[in-house]
Amino acid sequence: MATVERPVLITTGTLQEAYRQICMTVLEYGSDVSPRGMRTAELLGFTVILERPHCALPTLIGRRVSTEVATTEAVQLCGGFHDPELMVMASEHFEQFREPDNRKMHGAYGNRINTQGADVVRKLQRDPESRQAVITLWDPHKDNMRDKLDYPCTVALQFLIRKDQLICFTDMRSNDVWLGLAYDLFQFGQLQWTIANMLECTVGPLVHRPVSLHAYERDWEAIENLHDPTGPPDEWFGFKSFWRAALLGYGHTPGTNGQLFTNQLTETEDRYMQVMQDLQRRKFEKLTR
Numbered sequence: 688m689a690t691v692e693r694p695v696l697i698t699t700g701t702l703q704e705a706y707r708q709i710c711m712t713v714l715e716y717g718s719d720v721s722p723r724g725m726r727t728a729e730l731l732g733f734t735v736i737l738e739r740p741h742c743a744l745p746t747l748i749g750r751r752v753s754t755e756v757a758t759t760e761a762v763q764l765c766g767g768f769h770d771p772e773l774m775v776m777a778s779e780h781f782e783q784f785r786e787p788d789n790r791k792m793h794g795a796y797g798n799r800i801n802t803q804g805a806d807v808v809r810k811l812q813r814d815p816e817s818r819q820a821v822i823t824l825w826d827p828h829k830d831n832m833r834d835k836l837d838y839p840c841t842v843a844l845q846f847l848i849r850k851d852q853l854i855c856f857t858d859m860r861s862n863d864v865w866l867g868l869a870y871d872l873f874q875f876g877q878l879q880w881t882i883a884n885m886l887e888c889t890v891g892p893l894v895h896r897p898v899s900l901h902a903y904e905r906d907w908e909a910i911e912n913l914h915d916p917t918g919p920p921d922e923w924f925g926f927k928s929f930w931r932a933a934l935l936g937y938g939h940t941p942g943t944n945g946q947l948f949t950n951q952l953t954e955t956e957d958r959y960m961q962v963m964q965d966l967q968r969r970k971f972e973k974l975t976r
Contacts, residue, residue, distance in 0.1 A: 701742035740876030763797035766933030794837035852891030862897035880925025938967035
């Protein structure tokens with residue numbers, strides 16, 4: 688007879704409504720382990736199904752969420768580029784992950800995704816029921832090198848169209864429930880929405896599968912202080928294309944450098960533009976001092 692010894696799955700409409708439950712599940716059922724000498728509560732093999740991937744930020748629940756960090760990670764993932772200075776502008780926290788030789792971040796996703804997003808779109812256009820639409824972020828040639836400051840936590844993303852909906856499956860080797868989960872689900876949801884926009888199909892669930900979902904001891908008290916949502920979730924619907932994500936990430940706007948955009952920005956793209964223009968301006972001021 689099969690037995691279930693602990694929760695293995697949470698299905699939710701928005702991350703906002705389930706975030707506290709997810710975090711508390713890690714604290715309650717997680718094992719006490721200390722990788723690199725840092726104590727954590729760790730839950731293995733947990734799955735989160737987010738039914739509305741455009742609502743992936745746990746806002747208004749007693750946890751500060753940085754829109755600048757979320758949008759900066761998402762625009763680089765969807766745009767397929769890596770700008771370490773832009774990341775540091777969003778949060779000085781990222782400075783610690785820059786390699787001393789080239790000042791880049793070894794584990795950054797933007798460079799790694801490269802043309803893989805376009806390959807996903809091409810495969811699903813040719814065969815909407817394909818099982819080959821996969822993006823791989825862990826690179827064995829790079830990530831078995833020693834002494835890098837950061838290695839990608841995400842192994843792969845897979846996209847399938849079933850019942851006319853684009854579903855995204857994520858596989859992560861490691862996921863910090865406090866610092867990582869919210870931003871990871873946001874950027875993956877934005878990529879899912881961008882691909883769906885390009886395929887002109889509807890968006891299905893985001894199925895998130897970290898091998899190790901964990902909370903560091905330093906964050907346990909903050910998790911205990913989370914509360915129920917006090918307002919509606921924030922909604923973000925991705926980009927119309929990868930090219931538009933890259934242009935917005937570099938601070939370009941309609942009407943600059945010629946006709947860069949063939950049609951008007953969506954409401955979500957306009958929100959990205961406002962954040963990216965401010966970050967790029969601050970980055971330029973820093974570099975030209």
